[in-house]
Amino acid sequence: MNKKILITTLTLLLSFATFAQRPDAKTITVSGKVIEKGSNLPLEYTTIVFENARNKQLSGGITDEKGNFKFDVPAGRYNVRVEFISYKTFSFPQKDYLESTNLGTIQMESDVAQLKEVEVIAEKSSVEMKLDKRVYNVGKDMIVKGGTVSDVLDNVPSVTVDAEGNVALRGNESVKILIDGRPSGLAGINIADALKLLPADAVEKIEVVTNPSARFDAEGGGGIINIILRKGKANGINGSVMVNAGDPETYGTSMNLNKKGDGFNLFSNFGYNYRNNPGNSLVDAEYFNPNGTTSRFINERRTNDRLSEGYNANFGIDLNLSKSLVWTNGLTFRENRGKNPDNVFFYNFDSAFNPTFIRNRLNDQNSNEFSIEYASNFVKKFKKDGHQLTADLSFSQNRENEFATITDQILGDPSSLDIEQTSNIQKQQRNLFQTDYVLPIGKNGRFEAGYRGNFLKNLTDFAVTPDLTNFSNTLEYIEKVNAFYSQYGSKINKFSYFFGLRFEDSNIEVNSLSANNFNTKKYNNLFPSATFNYEFSESSSVSLSYSKRINRPRGRFLNPISSLSSNINIFQGNPDLDPSLTDAIDLGYLKRWSKLTFNTSAYINITNDSFQFIRKESGLFVEGVPVILSTPINLAKEYRAGFEFNLNYTPYKWWRLNGNFNAFRNETQGDYSYVDYVGNTVNQNFDNVAFTWFARINSKITLPYKIDWQTNGTYNAPQSNAQGRSLGVASMNLAFSKDVLKDKGTIALNVSDVFNSRKRIMETNIPNVVSSYSEMQWRERQIMLTFTYRFNKQKNERERQPRREDTGGEEYMGRP
Known part of the structure; x- marks a missing residue:
């Protein structure tokens, strides 16, 4: 052609x-x-x-x-x-x-028949690199076929997902996750759990913004991850159907359907999935007497089944009310039911490591979750290019109910049987209102201003029957944040700049209704941002950016108790946590050659009142074993400095490579004091310096007979903290795919965690209390076979409809 x-x-x-x-x-x-x-x-x-x-x-x-x-x-x-x-x-x-x-x-x-004659139309790489962000195109990645959004994020450059589903950007877990450019109720009450349930095929691309401008929420000290959902754009009726099956027992189906005509665009996504995600963990612990001598050993072995069955659907329409006004409406819901029999064996030994008894604790947990969200968006374009006004509103509700029956007994001793029942009922409501105005000034100038109101209410009712240790609690969290921003930028020859200022007024209530403890925190903050960019040439440029960020504690970070799966190692939230504030500086360089794109950056994050997790004895004992609490606290100051680079390399037409390397130094400064259960004051110094790095490489090769082969390898290096360290972990994924039925269908086979090595391995030491070694594997190796059929559209279909820019004015200012 x-x-x-x-x-x-x-x-x-x-x-x-x-x-x-x-x-x-x-x-x-x-x-x-x-x-x-x-x-x-x-x-x-x-x-x-x-x-x-x-x-x-x-x-x-x-x-x-x-x-x-x-x-x-x-x-x-x-x-x-x-x-x-x-x-x-x-x-x-x-x-x-x-x-x-x-x-x-x-x-x-559009002529669908002609599209078959086009071999490749400017096919985008899986990862597009720009100075201010990286865009990861999910549709190009075979490894995540049939997986979840958590799997998708674990393949994105600069992003890591640990064994428990916690997301980190450049090693920093203080990251804000958006869906279609805004906070969303679809992300659920517990963001890590929700991402493990949302299907990967509902996602079109992931945007990673390491140092956002004032236009974005100030939330997220480590940056922003924006998940963009699929939305058809081609003329006529078109779409695709996908079915998958895997081992351990997993199967599902999804369909996206689109109808585009004169003045409108109807789009929809439907999905069903059943997943069995067996996991396991172990903890080998040595407990000490106050004088430092060994009192006992306990080896803990745990298995989880994590069965889930879920549905999701999205309906939407773009209406071209006039040549300059587009109104978009969307309704999305998600439902999931799960079972998680959590079976734990505690092998007890005396101080000489002689076996004493074995205790079994079975937490038979059932859950159900439902989310619904309505979103509306207006885009009004004026005569001058780039001059526009947008307005967004969304309303979402989310409920998540967990019920568990816990049986605990010493094997061989029926009289020791103890039965508890727990319920954890959570309800969340989020309303969002936002408007943005963009005004081009002169040839290269641009002014932006806007408002965002984010209103959240979360109610968590945790109950234990019988409640012998007063663990039952009802927690109400109410968040009202009103924000205003403005920013201006321009370009002078090869130099461009952007200055912004955001004001956020926060009204936070953390109320423990069971204890009649009501806590209101009102504060307001100014969040400046600045970006400078210089283009050496069309293929080479450098940038310097600064922003101030905030990280507000939510969910399990605040809730005193939310689980009793183990009664000797308990996670306990802290309702008195304050938000942490971060100053972020980023220096980036981007260079493009014909076959290679190189992007590197050096960054510094300085955080006040950073969240740190401490472990301490609670004063409670289970058959003489001290109950250890893990809880977050505000721990003074954290300095994080790092360096990373990303590469996209295409040595041949049949071979594409992209890699990511990130190394950082993390220093914490702070002391923590508390009074233990016998009235002694315990002082802990948490001054610590840790250095770690991680690397990821992704290779995609086209074999004979047009078979695509993709390999993804990741290594997370060891990292120290004030009470221990995490050990290094390497893992690998594989995938193969072949187009069939005249390129209308694709068969893909992927293997996640080929060597079954993706674990969280920790060593912890609390002097004169406990020393432990632990391994946690959230999901074992999985094999998945997927078939996708496309109708009235092609694999490399060209989509000409421009999307709304959610990333502010950086690209307008001449950024690559």
């Missing part, structure tokens, strides 16, 4: 030269405009061919960036056709053109 355009263009040029040699011929002017049917978007570089009906000579021209054309031809009788790749040719019947003529607005319609 590219050769066809080249030949046509050369022929037109020769024709122009021929006509230029005929001064006696009358010349007329032909004009008009070409747009895409349905979206009314202008089509640039469309060819308009005038073929003389007598001598078959060609003349004509091409459209500009606004779809307009205007050129001169000799008066005469012509056949006229309008041509553009992947669109049906538009023809005018043979006619005499004797006077200057305006052909009006010509609407071009």
Whole structure:
């Protein structure tokens, strides 16, 4: 097809030269405009061919960036056709053109049949790298087929997901996760758990913004991860269906369906999945007497089944109310039911490591979760390019109920049987209102301003029966944040800049209704941001950015008790946690060659009142074993400095590589004091310096018979903390895929965690209390077979409808 355009263009040029040699011929002017049917978007570089009906000579021209054309031809009788790749040719019947003529607005319609002839149309790489963000295209990644959003994030450069599902950006877990550019109720009450349930095929791409501008929420000291859901854009009725099955027992199906016509675009996604995610953990602990001598050993062995069955659906419509006004409405819901029999054996030994007894604790847990969200968006475009006003609102509700029956007994001693029942009922409601205004000023200037109101209410009712240790609690969390921002930027030759300021007024209530303890925290903050960019050339540029960020504690961080799966190692939230504030500085460099894109950055994050997890004895004992509590606290100051680079390399057409390396130094400074259960004051110094790194490489090779082979390898290096260290872990994923049925179908086989090595391995030491070694594997190796069938669209289909920019004005200012 590219050769066809080249030949046509050369022929037109020769024709122009021929006509230029005929001064006696009358010349007329032909004009008009070409747009895409349905979206009314202008089509640039469309060819308009005038073929003389007598001598078959060609003349004509091409459209500009606004779809307009205007050129001169000799008066005469012509056949006229309008041509553009992947669109049906538009023809005018043979006619005499004797006077200057305006052909009006010509609407071009996509030609699905022609799309099959296009081998590759500017196919995007799996990872697009820019100075201010990285964009990960999920559709190109075979490894996540049939998986979850948590699997997707674990393949994104700079992002890691640990064995418990916690997401970190550059090793920092203080990260804000958005869906379609905004906080969403679909993410659930516990974000880590919700990401492990949302299907990967519902996601189009992931945007990673390491140092956001003032336009974004100030939440997330480590940056922002924006999950963009799929939304069809092609004309007519089109979509795809996917089915998958795997081992351990996993199967599911999903479908996305789109209908686009004149003035509207209907889009939808449906999915069902059943997953068995067996996991396991172990803890080998040595307990000490106050004088430092060994009192006993306990080896803990745990298995989990984690069965889940879920449904999700999304319905939406874009309405083109006028040429300049688009109104989008969407309704999304998600339901999931789960079972998680958590079986723990405690092997007890005396101080000489002689076996004493074995205790078994079975936590038979059932859960159900339901989320629903309505979102609406208006986009009003004004006459000047880039001048627009947007308004968003969304309402979501989420409920999550967990019920468990816990049986605990010493094997061989029926009289020791103890039965407890727990319930954890959570309800969340979130309302969001937002408006953004963008005004271009002059040739390169841009002004932005906006408002966002985020209103959240979360109620958690945790109950234990019988409650012998007063663990039952009802916690109410209410968050009201009103934010205003403005920012301005411009470009002077090769230098561009952007300054912003955000104001957030926060009203937070953390109320323990069971204990009649009511705590209100009101505070407001200014969050400045600045970005500077210099382009050495079209392929090389450097940037420097600064922003101030905040991290508010929520959920399990605040809830005193939310689980009793183990009654000697208990996680306990802290309702008195304060938010932490971070100053972030980032220096980045981007260089592009023909086959290689290199992006590197050095960064510094300075955080006040950072969250740290401590372990301490509670004063409670289970058959003489001290109950150890793990709880978060505000621990003075944290300094994080690091360096990372990302590479996209295509050595051959059949081989693509991308890699990510991140190394950072983390220093904490702080002391913690508490009074133990016997009245002694315990002082702990948490001053600590840790250095660690992680690396990821992804390779995609096209084998003979057009079989794609993808390999993903990750290594997380050891890291120390004030009470121990985590050990290094390496893991690998594999995937193969083959297009079938004339490229309308794709078969993919992927293996997640090939060597079954993805674990969280920790060593912990609390002097004169406990020393332990632990391994936690959230999910064992999984094999998945997936079949995808596309109808009325192709694998590499070109999508011309522009999306709304959620990342502010950085790209407008000339950023790559």
